[in-house]
Amino acid sequence: MKKGFMLVEVIIAIVMAGIIAAVLATMGYYTMMQGNTLKYQNTKTILEVIRSRLVGLAANPDNDAYFELLKEDVNSTVPIQAGLGKDAWGRNIFYSTYDFGTLNVVDLNYTNNQVAIAPAGNVNIMGRLISYGEDGILQTNATHSTAQGDDLMIEIGIGETNHLKLYGGSELTTQTRGYNSAVVALSTDLLTTIFPTTPLNGTLLFFRDTNITQVYDANTSTWVRVY
Numbered sequence: 518m519k520k521g522f523m524l525v526e527v528i529i530a531i532v533m534a535g536i537i538a539a540v541l542a543t544m545g546y547y548t549m550m551q552g553n554t555l556k557y558q559n560t561k562t563i564l565e566v567i568r569s570r571l572v573g574l575a576a577n578p579d580n581d582a583y584f585e586l587l588k589e590d591v592n593s594t595v596p597i598q599a600g601l602g603k604d605a606w607g608r609n610i611f612y613s614t615y616d617f618g619t620l621n622v623v624d625l626n627y628t629n630n631q632v633a634i635a636p637a638g639n640v641n642i643m644g645r646l647i648s649y650g651e652d653g654i655l656q657t658n659a660t661h662s663t664a665q666g667d668d669l670m671i672e673i674g675i676g677e678t679n680h681l682k683l684y685g686g687s688e689l690t691t692q693t694r695g696y697n698s699a700v701v702a703l704s705t706d707l708l709t710t711i712f713p714t715t716p717l718n719g720t721l722l723f724f725r726d727t728n729i730t731q732v733y734d735a736n737t738s739t740w741v742r743v744y
Contacts, residue, residue: 553651556605557669560648563604564671567646570599575678578624582718582735583617584678585627586644595646596626604648604669611647611655617675635672636662644673679720701725708740 575584587596595602595612602610614628621629628643635642636659649655650667657665664670704724718735731740 556651559605560669561671564610564646564648564669567595567600567602567610568644568671568673568677571595571644571673572677572681574598575681576624576627578627579619579621581618581621583619583675584643585616585621585629586614586673586678588626588628588630589614606649606651606653608649608653611649612645613659614644615642617643634659636660641674641676642672643675643678646671646673704729 571586575586577584579585587598589612590596592609593611593613594609602612604610613634614630615634616628616631620631621627634645647655647657647664648669650669652667654666655668657663657668657670700721701723702725704727708722716733716735718733720733722731722733722740723729724731730743732743733739734741
């Protein structure tokens, strides 16, 4: 008897091989998609952790009524004091800062950059953390108010350092990004027990027993009633 494969058997084998290849390719595609989705979620968490660390390390070395963030390392990377500084893809996170108030020349570990890092209309941003995303290309720059392409961005506002440093709060949200975060107290409280010797310019104070709101004017070193 002659041995060999019938044409039908060959066709069936080819079809089955094609189906298996398609299934494997589909599984690989969805596995890759799930992997990138997980990396985006992990990167967002990493950015949040680094932001909290940077806010906690912020200081006011030049005593100009504005806190400064730690200065960027070489190539706009996160300083080692704030953590590893890499996203879930293993790439360096882009980090940029802005120095409000007087130019810091006292402690150069802290930012002394006064070139805009965010659109001019967003005057409260003192720091930006940006992941290059899956494609590894930085697509977000100082003219953009939101992350571009597949970048992931978290910003640090002046109000966030105020909230943590002055008011003892630890929650960092976009609601505290603005400059003023009001402190609630009684009119009988001693201000020296609530604030440091010199509060930040623009700090708000609300007396809940008299419904009076005051703002601190650093130029005159006085509290001014606004309501």
